[in-house]
Amino acid sequence: xxxxxxxxxxxxxxxxxxxxxxxxxxxxxxxxxxxxxxxxxxxxxxxxxxxxxxxxxxxxxxxxxxxxxxxxxxxxxxxxxxxxxxxxxxxxxxxxxxxxxxxxxxxxxxxxxxxxxxxxxxxxxxxxxxxxxxxxxxxxxxxxxxxxxxxxxxxxxxxxxxxxxxxxxxxxxxxxxxxxxxxxxxxxxxxxxxxxxxxxxxxxxxxxxxxxxxxxxxxxxxxxxxxxxxxxxxxxxxxxxxxxxxxxxxxxxxxxxxxxxxxxxxxxxxxxxxxxxxxxxxxxxxxxxxxxxxxxxxxxxxxxxxxxxxxxxxxxxxxxxxxxxxxxxxxxxxxxxxxxxxxxxxxxxxxxxxxxxxxxxxxxxxxxxxxxxxxxxxxxxxxxxxxxxxxxxxxxxxxxxxxxxxxxxxxxxx
Amino acid sequence: xxxxxxxxxxxxxxxxxxxxxxxxxxxxxxxxxxxxxxxxxxxxxxxxxxxxxxxxxxxxxxxxxxxxxxxxxxxxxxxxxxxxxxxxxxxxxxxxxxxxxxxxxxxxxxxxxxxxxxxxxxxxxxxxxxxxxxxxxxxxxxxxxxxxxxxxxxxxxxxxxxxxxxxxxxxxxxxxxxxxxxxxxxxxxxxxxxxxxxxxxxxxxxxxxxxxxxxxxxxxxxxxxxxxxxxxxxxxxxxxxxxxxxxxxxxxxxxxxxxxxxxxxxxxxxxxxxxxxxxxxxxxxxxxxxxxxxxxxxxxxxxxxxxxxxxxxxxxxxxxxxxxxxxxxxxxxxxxxxxxxxxxxxxxxxxxxxxxxxxxxxxxxxxxxxxxxxxxxxxxxxxxxxxxxxxxxxxxxxxxxxxxxxxxxxxxxx
Numbered sequence: 001x002x003x004x005x006x007x008x009x010x011x012x013x014x015x016x017x018x019x020x021x022x023x024x025x026x027x028x029x030x031x032x033x034x035x036x037x038x039x040x041x042x043x044x045x046x047x048x049x050x051x052x053x054x055x056x057x058x059x060x061x062x063x064x065x066x067x068x069x070x071x072x073x074x075x076x077x078x079x080x081x082x083x084x085x086x087x088x089x090x091x092x093x094x095x096x097x098x099x100x101x102x103x104x105x106x107x108x109x110x111x112x113x114x115x116x117x118x119x120x121x122x123x124x125x126x127x128x129x130x131x132x133x134x135x136x137x138x139x140x141x142x143x144x145x146x147x148x149x150x151x152x153x154x155x156x157x158x159x160x161x162x163x164x165x166x167x168x169x170x171x172x173x174x175x176x177x178x179x180x181x182x183x184x185x186x187x188x189x190x191x192x193x194x195x196x197x198x199x200x201x202x203x204x205x206x207x208x209x210x211x212x213x214x215x216x217x218x219x220x221x222x223x224x225x226x227x228x229x230x231x232x233x234x235x236x237x238x239x240x241x242x243x244x245x246x247x248x249x250x251x252x253x254x255x256x257x258x259x260x261x262x263x264x265x266x267x268x269x270x271x272x273x274x275x276x277x278x279x280x281x282x283x284x285x286x287x288x289x290x291x292x293x294x295x296x297x298x299x300x301x302x303x304x305x306x307x308x309x310x311x312x313x314x315x316x317x318x319x320x321x322x323x324x325x326x327x328x329x330x331x332x333x334x335x336x337x338x339x340x341x342x343x344x345x346x347x348x349x350x351x352x353x354x355x356x357x358x359x360x361x362x363x364x365x366x367x368x369x370x371x372x373x374x375x376x377x378x379x380x381x382x383x384x385x386x387x388x389x390x391x392x393x394x395x396x397x398x399x400x401x402x403x404x405x406x407x408x409x410x411x412x413x414x
Numbered sequence: 415x416x417x418x419x420x421x422x423x424x425x426x427x428x429x430x431x432x433x434x435x436x437x438x439x440x441x442x443x444x445x446x447x448x449x450x451x452x453x454x455x456x457x458x459x460x461x462x463x464x465x466x467x468x469x470x471x472x473x474x475x476x477x478x479x480x481x482x483x484x485x486x487x488x489x490x491x492x493x494x495x496x497x498x499x500x501x502x503x504x505x506x507x508x509x510x511x512x513x514x515x516x517x518x519x520x521x522x523x524x525x526x527x528x529x530x531x532x533x534x535x536x537x538x539x540x541x542x543x544x545x546x547x548x549x550x551x552x553x554x555x556x557x558x559x560x561x562x563x564x565x566x567x568x569x570x571x572x573x574x575x576x577x578x579x580x581x582x583x584x585x586x587x588x589x590x591x592x593x594x595x596x597x598x599x600x601x602x603x604x605x606x607x608x609x610x611x612x613x614x615x616x617x618x619x620x621x622x623x624x625x626x627x628x629x630x631x632x633x634x635x636x637x638x639x640x641x642x643x644x645x646x647x648x649x650x651x652x653x654x655x656x657x658x659x660x661x662x663x664x665x666x667x668x669x670x671x672x673x674x675x676x677x678x679x680x681x682x683x684x685x686x687x688x689x690x691x692x693x694x695x696x697x698x699x700x701x702x703x704x705x706x707x708x709x710x711x712x713x714x715x716x717x718x719x720x721x722x723x724x725x726x727x728x729x730x731x732x733x734x735x736x737x738x739x740x741x742x743x744x745x746x747x748x749x750x751x752x753x754x755x756x757x758x759x760x761x762x763x764x765x766x767x768x769x770x771x772x773x774x775x776x777x778x779x780x781x782x783x784x785x786x787x788x789x790x791x792x793x794x795x796x797x798x799x800x801x802x803x804x805x806x807x808x809x810x811x812x813x814x815x816x817x818x819x820x821x822x823x824x825x826x827x828x
Contacts, residue, residue: 001516006456006501011455011518013518013522014528017454032784035785038432040434041419042424043533044547049416052415063480064480065479087420107427108427108428148787260769263770264770374525375560386524390523
């Protein structure tokens with residue numbers, strides 16, 4: 001019997017689980033206030049769905065589930081070793097959402113606003129910070145082609161993050177169609193745009209010279225490369241872009257989204273344009289977003305519009321936009337910095353006799369405290385020290401024959 | 415692409431997910447009041463842990479995860495087809511809890527009181543009512559050898575169920591040691607006790623004659639069978655048992671548990687003795703419980719003491735008791751009877767112009783309502799009808815140029 005959880009998967013002790021539940025409740029409360037509603041989908045999907053190529057690189061990281069009984073025997077006897085599995089664990093919440101929407105469309109509102117906070121699985125190589133089971137935290141608007149959906153997602157996500165003590169953050173926004181129009185204007189051709197986006201997406205890691213080098217190595221037009229190089233070497237504003245592709249309707253949408261989202265943030269976070277933002281997933285068709293935390297460095301969320309995904313299930317074009325908070329990243333930050341969940345009050349009833357009497361006393365406190373009962377131990381000082389370490393706020397020593405049974409405060413310095 | 419979830423697994427649309435979250439929150443609130451704390455463990459366990467025989471029949475129903483990369487190739491090339499899997503999905507929450515406790519003992523309180531509400535997986539044959547992914551809802555006390563743990567589990571579980579509109583229920587209690595002492599007193603021998611318990615556990619299904627028939631067929635002593643037959647043919651009280659095995663310490667524990675749990679229930683549910691209660695799992699060592707719902711028929715929860723399980727990981731005897739609410743059964747009952755989650759208030763802002771102004775108006779209502787925004791449609795009556803169907807309580811038609819923007823109530827008859 002093996003005591004440790006599998007590599008890349010985690011046990012969460014009460015303090016840790018309490019922090020996770022607190023985060024989820026804060027986020028849920030804000031999302032509910034915005035009219036989003038939670039849904040649940042199974043963690044397991046048909047292998048056919050989960051092997052679809054929209055999953056990009058994540059699709060290589062699927063945990064596959066072995067067939068059972070006769071079907072497993074059949075596959076082995078026929079030496080069909082590519083056919084040992086009929087199901088897989090989901091690698092994200094977007095594929096299950098699109099399948100869910102296609103399956104339940106008749107029972108859902110015309111514009112669906114969905115919350116998913118749930119586990120996903122990736123067969124990553126076990127190493128620090130690469131979890132194989134982790135929680136994703138998504139909201140999606142399905143059925144709204146207007147850019148109000150983008151504004152609502154950005155604002156709801158921003159407000160949710162304001163509930164968590166992560167310090168300053170900002171939201172970077174781009175639009176894939178705008179990016180592609182700019183690339184076309186430089187002379188890149190239509191068919192190469194996806195590939196150039198993939199290279200551009202590496203800018204953070206390989207820098208301007210790296211991007212230029214890869215484009216040159218792949219034989220793209222020198223003048224086109226030169227045009228792109230200028231734009232990624234210096235900060236670019238929406239006005240700069242308007243100079244390149246004036247009167248582009250997607251550019252107007254991008255302007256409006258950024259402008260209105262900023263008005264609604266009332267300065268509590270900034271929404272900014274980022275010409276170089278691509279986002280990895282191939283399925284994005286319009287605006288893309290990313291959340292960056294000034295204090296902690298790096299990305300703590302992202303999303304975008306993916307108008308073509310649901311149609312793969314339904315055959316019917318259906319607009320969709322989603323935004324995902326990097327739950328595990330924020331959890332790790334709050335956990336490492338020792339954030340204490342506010343508002344929990346813990347009381348111990350230490351009883352000398354009369355368990356029923358002590359229980360009834362405990363009951364009288366349960367509306368204001370989380371109440372634990374302990375038999376009076378040989379060394380009460382040791383118990384009190386332990387309670388303090390565990391974050392208890394108060395205790396009562398209950399003695400049936402003592403009319404007082406006073407509430408004593410524990411000074412836990414936190 | 416396949417729209418339906420896999421057989422035996424479920425999508426939950428917002429109304430359904432809302433009911434599930436409501437149930438979880440009600441149960442969690444009570445359990446927190448009793449000082450229980452939530453923990454999380456991964457849904458995937460090492461195949462060695464999950465194949466252990468304590469899982470009983472459930473162990474046959476494991477979803478196994480295919481090995482990956484070189485290790486999969488190795489197993490195939492060596493024709494080791496029993497060795498294609500290195501992990502499995504958990505089939506219950508008790509095995510993960512005992513592994514968790516063994517792994518995290520140093521960071522946990524001496525007496526641990528844990529909540530687990532989480533998904534488990536069983537490769538059942540797909541058929542009505544047999545889910546392959548479902549939620550279990552457990553509390554466990556680890557490290558307390560006193561029967562106060564039993565009383566606390568029964569009382570906390572009873573109180574949690576009182577929060578849910580399931581009508582009258584009662585809690586049946588037995589003690590495996592008492593049952594075994596009675597069987598010994600009839601002349602059955604020590605080694606046959608487990609087998610006799612397995613047969614007795616079928617009483618519900620096969621009746622008194624069925625049990626007697628199986629015992630006879632297996633060649634047990636006729637006089638011993640006769641003694642047992644009398645006890646299972648008529649209701650048996652603790653006094654009857656005291657006539658058979660007087661001064662048995664486990665009988666005294668059983669009496670005290672039932673007596674004190676009844677005092678604490680204050681008549682809101684009954685805790686009763688049931689001589690025939692066995693509970694399927696082989697690992698139970700002392701008291702066992704089962705919840706029966708008078709209104710809906712059948713079992714809606716169960717548990718018991720399992721003092722020998724944690725030692726399999728730690729090598730150290732560790733007392734443990736657990737109680738599990740049949741979450742899916744109760745969910746199904748409430749869902750089928752059309753129970754509406756109380757307290758949710760939904761408001762629609764239908765805006766004619768000025769999205770930002772409408773958004774700010776929506777914000778002013780978000781503390782008291784879940785607020786959704788809609789562009790003013792061509793047919794507003796149709797939208798209002800749909801909002802009523804979706805359980806909205808109120809709406810505002812927002813017009814920038816109208817100072818009134820009144821709140822209108824929707825009479826949704828629910």
